[in-house]
Amino acid sequence: MDHINNVYTLNDGNKIPYQGYGTYQVIGQDNVQIIKTAIQCGYRFFDTASLYETERALGQAIRESRIPRKDFIIETKLWIQERGYENTRRALYASLERLQMDYVDLYLIHWPRETGEPDENWKGINLDTWRAMEELLAEGKIKSIGCSNFLPHHLDSLLKNCRIKPVVNQLELHPGYSQEATVQYCLDHDIRPMAWSPLGRGKQMNDANRYILDTLAEKYGKSTAQISLRFLTQKGIIPIPKASSEIHMKSNMEIFDFSLSKEELSMISCMPQTTWLGEHPDFHIPTKKMNPDQ
Ligand SMILES: NC(=O)c1ccc[n+]([C@@H]2O[C@H](COP(=O)([O-])OP(=O)(O)OC[C@H]3O[C@@H](n4cnc5c(N)ncnc54)[C@H](OP(=O)(O)O)[C@@H]3O)[C@@H](O)[C@H]2O)c1
Numbered sequence: 418m419d420h421i422n423n424v425y426t427l428n429d430g431n432k433i434p435y436q437g438y439g440t441y442q443v444i445g446q447d448n449v450q451i452i453k454t455a456i457q458c459g460y461r462f463f464d465t466a467s468l469y470e471t472e473r474a475l476g477q478a479i480r481e482s483r484i485p486r487k488d489f490i491i492e493t494k495l496w497i498q499e500r501g502y503e504n505t506r507r508a509l510y511a512s513l514e515r516l517q518m519d520y521v522d523l524y525l526i527h528w529p530r531e532t533g534e535p536d537e538n539w540k541g542i543n544l545d546t547w548r549a550m551e552e553l554l555a556e557g558k559i560k561s562i563g564c565s566n567f568l569p570h571h572l573d574s575l576l577k578n579c580r581i582k583p584v585v586n587q588l589e590l591h592p593g594y595s596q597e598a599t600v601q602y603c604l605d606h607d608i609r610p611m612a613w614s615p616l617g618r619g620k621q622m623n624d625a626n627r628y629i630l631d632t633l634a635e636k637y638g639k640s641t642a643q644i645s646l647r648f649l650t651q652k653g654i655i656p657i658p659k660a661s662s663e664i665h666m667k668s669n670m671e672i673f674d675f676s677l678s679k680e681e682l683s684m685i686s687c688m689p690q691t692t693w694l695g696e697h698p699d700f701h702i703p704t705k706k707m708n709p710d711q
Pocket of ligand 1: 438439440441442464465527565566587588612613614615616617618619640642643657658659660661662664665666668669
C-alpha cells in the first residue's frame with residue numbers, strides 16, 4: 418500500500434491519490450528543484466493556487482521530470498477577487514498559461530467570501546463562478562471542480578443551485594482543529610474532504626495535545642507528523658502536506674504500514690481545538706494580495 422496506488426474515486430468518477438503535495442511557500446530560487454525532488458519521491462498529486470506564485474515552477478518541474486502529464490493530478494484555485502463569471506474564465510486561462518498546460522485536473526474556488534461581503538453578494542458571485550467552472554469543465558479545460566474553505570452554509574447555497582456538485586472541499590484540518598461538522602457534511606454529500614496545513618504548519622500545540630501525539634508516535638515508532646497524516650487518512654480525508662526537505666517528503670508518505678485504533682482516532686478527534694491558524698472563511702482578512710505581474 419502506498420499513497421499513489423491508493424486512490425479515491427470522486428463523485429464524478431475521476432480518481433485522486435490518498436495524499437498530495439502542497440506548494441504554498443515553496444518559493445525562492447530552488448522551488449523547481451524542490452518540486453522535482455517531490456516528484457522523485459513519488460508524489461503525483463500537486464496543489465497550487467493563483468495566489469501562491471508557484472504555478473510556473475510546478476509546470477516547469479513537471480515538464481523537466483519527463484513523466485507524462487497524464488500521470489499527474491494538478492489542482493489549482495482562483496482567489497477571492499477572481500470570482501465572478503468573466504473573471505473565472507480569465508483566471509483559469511491565466512493559470513493554464515503559467516502552468517504551461519492545456520487543462521487542470523482540479524479547479525477550486527479558494528475562498529467563499531470576502532470579509533464584510535453581504536450574504537446576497539457572496540451567494541450570487543459564487544454561483545456565477547461555479548457556472549463558469551461548469552462550462553470550462555464541459556470545454557475540457559478542467560477535469561473536476563471543487564471548493565476550498567466552504568463551510569456547510571456556503572455549500573448549502575451552492576448545492577441548491579448547481580448542476581454539477583463539488584468533488585472536494587479543501588479545509589484547514591489537523592489534530593487540534595478537526596472541523597468535525599464540516600467534514601461530516603462533506604462525507605454525507607459525497608464531497609471528499611481534503612486537509613490543508615495537515616501538520617498545523619508545524620505550530621506548537623498545547624502540552625496536553627502534544628502529549629497525546631507523542632505517546633502514539635512512541636507506540637507506533639512513528640513521528641508526530643506521521644500520526645497526524647495517518648489520522649486524517651483514516652478519517653477519509655486527503656492530506657496535502659508541504660515539505661521542502663527530502664527527509665520530510667519521504668517520511669510523510671510512510672504512513673501505510675500501521676493503523677490507529679478506533680479509540681485512538683476518537684481520542685485525537687476529541688482533543689481540545691487549540692491549534693487553529695486563525696483564518697475563518699467568513700471573516701478572512703487576506704494577508705496577501707494577488708501579484709498581477711506573476
Ligand atoms: N486552501 C487554502 O486556503 C490553503 C491554505 C493554506 C495551505 N494550503 C495548502 O496546503 C498545503 C500544506 O499546508 P501548509 O504548507 O500551510 O502547512 P503544513 O503542510 O501543515 O506544514 C508545513 C510545515 O511542516 C513542515 N514539515 C513537513 N513535513 C514534516 C515532517 N515530516 N516533520 C516535521 N515537519 C514537517 C515543513 O517543513 P519543511 O518545509 O522544512 O520540510 C513546513 O514547515 C500548502 O502548501 C497549500 O498547498 C491551502
